[in-house]
Amino acid sequence: MIPITKPYFDDDELWLLKECLDSGWVTQGPMTEKFENLFKEEHPCTYAVSVSSCTAALHIALLALGIHAGDEVIVPAFTWITSASCVEYVGADVRFVDVEKETMNIDTAKIEEAITSKTKAIIAVHLFGCPAKMDEIMKIAKKHHLHVVEDCACAIGTTYKGKKVGTIGDIGCFSFHPRKAITTGEGGMCSTNDETLYYKMMQYKNHGANLVKKGADYGKPYYMGIYDDVGYNLRLSDIQAAVGIAQFKKLHKLLEDRKRCADYYIEKLAGNADIILPVMPQEFGHTYQSFVVLLKSGDSELRNQIMMQMRQQEIQSRPGTIAITRTEFNKKKYALKDGDYPVAEFCEDASLTLPIYPFMDFDNQERVIRLICDMI
Numbered sequence: 001m002i003p004i005t006k007p008y009f010d011d012d013e014l015w016l017l018k019e020c021l022d023s024g025w026v027t028q029g030p031m032t033e034k035f036e037n038l039f040k041e042e043h044p045c046t047y048a049v050s051v052s053s054c055t056a057a058l059h060i061a062l063l064a065l066g067i068h069a070g071d072e073v074i075v076p077a078f079t080w081i082t083s084a085s086c087v088e089y090v091g092a093d094v095r096f097v098d099v100e101k102e103t104m105n106i107d108t109a110k111i112e113e114a115i116t117s118k119t120k121a122i123i124a125v126h127l128f129g130c131p132a133k134m135d136e137i138m139k140i141a142k143k144h145h146l147h148v149v150e151d152c153a154c155a156i157g158t159t160y161k162g163k164k165v166g167t168i169g170d171i172g173c174f175s176f177h178p179r180k181a182i183t184t185g186e187g188g189m190c191s192t193n194d195e196t197l198y199y200k201m202m203q204y205k206n207h208g209a210n211l212v213k214k215g216a217d218y219g220k221p222y223y224m225g226i227y228d229d230v231g232y233n234l235r236l237s238d239i240q241a242a243v244g245i246a247q248f249k250k251l252h253k254l255l256e257d258r259k260r261c262a263d264y265y266i267e268k269l270a271g272n273a274d275i276i277l278p279v280m281p282q283e284f285g286h287t288y289q290s291f292v293v294l295l296k297s298g299d300s301e302l303r304n305q306i307m308m309q310m311r312q313q314e315i316q317s318r319p320g321t322i323a324i325t326r327t328e329f330n331k332k333k334y335a336l337k338d339g340d341y342p343v344a345e346f347c348e349d350a351s352l353t354l355p356i357y358p359f360m361d362f363d364n365q366e367r368v369i370r371l372i373c374d375m376i
């Protein structure tokens with residue numbers, strides 16, 4: 001069986017896990033701090049806040065920015081559902097914007113028409129490791145006084161015009177789910193250069209404990225902290241961070257090999273006029289968290305036949321991701337109907353994720369390419 005992705009582990013993870021377990025400290029602690037520091041080296045930012053998932057990261061990002069009921073947040077129509085669920089968590093409403101076929105990211109030409117007097121933020125998603133057009137997004141945000149949260153779940157290592165994603169906007173949110181380039185099983189990270197946002201995110205992830213205000217008894221053994229807001233427990237554990245440290249040490253090697261696989265797909269499929277490939281301009285540092293192709297015809301029946309054939313040949317595949325404007329929840333809450341976001345719908349119906357992971361066997365990749373070329 002050729003899996004759609006496969007995490008890469010070696011003895012480093014085992015040694016660090018053993019070190020963590022032997023130490024007796026398994027919740028947030030020294031391993032988490034080391035993990036955050038490694039992250040900061042990779043995605044230069046002043047503050048990194050480790051959390052239990054990217055979904056948790058998005059949640060505390062919106063809380064820290066003060067988004068609440070009555071506010072609106074702009075979210076692309078084609079993305080993983082949590083890019084929009086986080087808006088619901090804080091009681092705000094989503095304003096969907098269609099995507100463009102070329103990058104499958106938000107169509108920046110359509111953002112301004114979605115902005116109202118209630119709009120407070122844009123969630124810029126770097127889907128599948130391809131950066132969103134941040135120059136355009138930041139320009140619109142500045143003009144309309146909007147916050148920008150970067151959903152970098154798929155984008156560890158991704159660059160935009162030479163700059164690592166995650167601190168172009170106010171806050172970046174990363175994922176270490178096994179479908180992403182490096183993993184801690186479940187896990188996430190927030191990045192920011194803003195001290196106030198940092199302390200707020202620390203408070204929300206950690207039971208509401210305020211780290212800035214110090215009570216009169218601060219430092220005494222009986223000091224219990226200041227809890228002036230409701231928080232959650234969204235911390236990453238040191239067990240997960242131990243795995244993350246080992247993963248970070250080989251990140252560049254893993255990303256390089258992922259790119260090698262992507263380049264090979266592109267080389268072999270480039271001649272096929274019926275496929276839209278994820279080929280990007282040089283200034284977009286794509287990291288290919290997923291290698292997603294589109295059938296130019298939009299023929300979803302053919303796409304489904306290909307996926308059935310892939311299953312028969314024991315090759316895993318998935319559609320790219322979801323047109324979130326077609327989920328039952330969003331259709332009902334926002335009175336949406338089919339056809340409202342045609343490019344997002346096209347992307348869901350005509351997309352196909354091909355297996356990609358570091359050190360993917362050459363013959364396996366050839367098998368995938370042959371099947372695609374036989375059917376399209």
Ligand SMILES: *Cc1c(COP(=O)(O)O)cnc(C)c1O
Nearest residue numbers: 053054055080082153175176177
């Ligand atoms: C995977 C993903 C998420 C969610 O990440 P988790 O760590 O699983 O919560 C959010 N947004 C996008 C675009 C994703 O691909």
